[in-house]
Amino acid sequence: xxxxxxxxxxxxxxxxxxxxxxxxxxxxxxxxxxxxxxxxxxxxxxxxxxxxxxxxxxxxxxxxxxxxxxxxxxxxxxxxxxxxxxxxxxxxxxxxxxxxxxxxxxxxxxxxxxxxxxxxxxxxxxxxxxxxxxxxxxxxxxxxxxxxxxxxxxxxxxxxxxxxxxxxxxxxxxxxxxxxxxxxxxxxxxxxxxxxxxxxxxxxxxxxxxxxxxxxxxxxxxxxxxxxxxxxxxxxxxxxxxxxxxxxxxxxxxxxxxxxxxxxxxxxxxxxxxxxxxxxxxxxxxxxxxxxxxxxxxxxxxxxxxxxxxxxxxxxxxxxxxxxxxxxxxxxxxxxxxxxxxxxxxxxxxxxxxxxxxxxxxxxxxxxxxxxxxxxxxxxxxxxxxxxxxxxxxxxxxxxxxxxxxxxxxxxxxxxxxxxxxxxxxxxxxxxxxxxxxxxxxxxxxxxxxxxxxxxxxxxxxxxxxxx
Ligand code: PHE
Numbered sequence: 264x265x266x267x268x269x270x271x272x273x274x275x276x277x278x279x280x281x282x283x284x285x286x287x288x289x290x291x292x293x294x295x296x297x298x299x300x301x302x303x304x305x306x307x308x309x310x311x312x313x314x315x316x317x318x319x320x321x322x323x324x325x326x327x328x329x330x331x332x333x334x335x336x337x338x339x340x341x342x343x344x345x346x347x348x349x350x351x352x353x354x355x356x357x358x359x360x361x362x363x364x365x366x367x368x369x370x371x372x373x374x375x376x377x378x379x380x381x382x383x384x385x386x387x388x389x390x391x392x393x394x395x396x397x398x399x400x401x402x403x404x405x406x407x408x409x410x411x412x413x414x415x416x417x418x419x420x421x422x423x424x425x426x427x428x429x430x431x432x433x434x435x436x437x438x439x440x441x442x443x444x445x446x447x448x449x450x451x452x453x454x455x456x457x458x459x460x461x462x463x464x465x466x467x468x469x470x471x472x473x474x475x476x477x478x479x480x481x482x483x484x485x486x487x488x489x490x491x492x493x494x495x496x497x498x499x500x501x502x503x504x505x506x507x508x509x510x511x512x513x514x515x516x517x518x519x520x521x522x523x524x525x526x527x528x529x530x531x532x533x534x535x536x537x538x539x540x541x542x543x544x545x546x547x548x549x550x551x552x553x554x555x556x557x558x559x560x561x562x563x564x565x566x567x568x569x570x571x572x573x574x575x576x577x578x579x580x581x582x583x584x585x586x587x588x589x590x591x592x593x594x595x596x597x598x599x600x601x602x603x604x605x606x607x608x609x610x611x612x613x614x615x616x617x618x619x620x621x622x623x624x625x626x627x628x629x630x631x632x633x634x635x636x637x638x639x640x641x642x643x644x645x646x647x648x649x650x651x652x653x654x655x656x657x658x659x660x661x662x663x664x665x666x667x668x669x670x671x672x673x674x675x676x677x678x679x680x681x682x683x684x685x686x687x688x689x690x691x692x693x694x695x696x697x698x699x700x701x702x703x704x705x706x707x708x709x710x711x712x713x714x715x716x717x718x719x720x721x722x723x724x725x726x727x728x729x730x731x
Pocket of ligand 1: 283284285286287288289360364508509510511611612614615
């Protein structure tokens with residue numbers, strides 16, 4: 264068996280973890296979630312979720328991986344044989360996410376090239392759904408289901424993204440993932456700062472920022488505290504959902520990454536640094552996005568709420584439109600934005616594919632080479648389905664269920680199994696022993712009490728919303 268690899272430096276580990284956390288979710292999910300859920304007031308539930316669930320679970324996963332020294336199924340089974348299935352459940356989630364996440368990165372690659380000549384034209388929606396994705400019924404040329412309809416302009420970037428992923432993962436932890444993260448993550452932060460500077464100096468930027476940040480406290484509080492929103496708790500659920508997705512917790516990634524930490528290295532401080540870098544980036548992205556949306560609203564004489572959109576719509580319909588309207592240097596700004604999306608997505612993709620590789624290596628005692636070949640081969644093949652005309656419809660459905668059920672339920676079981684049936688004080692002590700500062704009993708209270716309660720409530724509400 265190959266000896267287990269390790270990160271070369273602590274900074275390397277932190278940058279890789281930040282690389283995983285900073286992804287598409289930070290750029291296109293967060294801004295809209297804030298806007299929809301009370302603007303500036305949303306930051307209260309958001310920070311609450313960060314401190315009560317985000318950071319505690321992050322430190323828990325760092326502890327599980329660091330001492331377990333294995334992929335998620337192996338590390339969990341080392342806590343108790345009965346926990347192994349949870350690791351595999353998380354691996355399954357990672358497999359599903361991988362196959363569609365990669366296709367969105369492929370779209371961003373295409374759009375990076377389209378930026379230079381603004382190939383998407385005036386009607387960016389028709390371009391995305393009709394010309395580019397070829398969704399049946401939407402000004403389409405072909406349905407994309409038959410082989411002749413394989414959409415090469417999506418398939419080629421998809422192959423390129425897979426090639427890039429293969430290139431890094433075959434080189435392993437230190438020479439592959441760590442090296443790439445050390446180069447790309449600083450670049451990504453600089454790019455985001457440039458985007459924000461450009462966006463906030465556009466005319467109308469203030470209008471967008473007002474919408475983003477003006478706090479609507481009524482939205483986040485129950486009626487008896489003066490709230491005006493009968494569904495105030497949905498805002499809190501959204502905050503927890505965002506924190507889970509954004510920090511890449513509860514889906515095995517952080518357990519896997521921390522299994523490569525040098526045993527003597529700090530975890531507590533690294534965890535805080537990583538969480539705050541991720542949230543800082545996310546906040547920056549929200550400012551950039553909403554400043555740009557404000558500019559668009561003012562210059563086209565419409566309302567911010569009519570311009571703002573989430574997810575695919577934001578990145579591939581609204582942004583191209585904003586880029587069209589730019590006073591100067593449209594192409595440059597467009598290329599910068601889509602390249603940032605590609606880099607953010609790519610470093611997250613690597614982390615999620617590594618989860619699959621590490622689990623198979625541990626379980627079947629495979630070499631890295633064999634595992635990488637198998638995993639990348641199978642995932643690449645399955646991901647082709649998202650390049651057909653039906654891809655985006657499928658993607659929406661799969662994404663919805665993964666977010667509302669897959670991840671939340673994995674998190675729920677993780678805190679209940681580990682929190683209630685394993686010795687978590689020992690995990691805390693182990694972490695404290697090597698760390699720059701100590702974490703107190705508040706952490707146990709979060710893991711054993713607060714987080715399971717909130718997640719149970721979330722799961723209950725999600726089922727109710729879905730099936731009643
Ligand atoms: N935190 C990541 C994001 O915001 C979540 C993620 C990681 C998703 C890895 C897919 C793969 O996009």
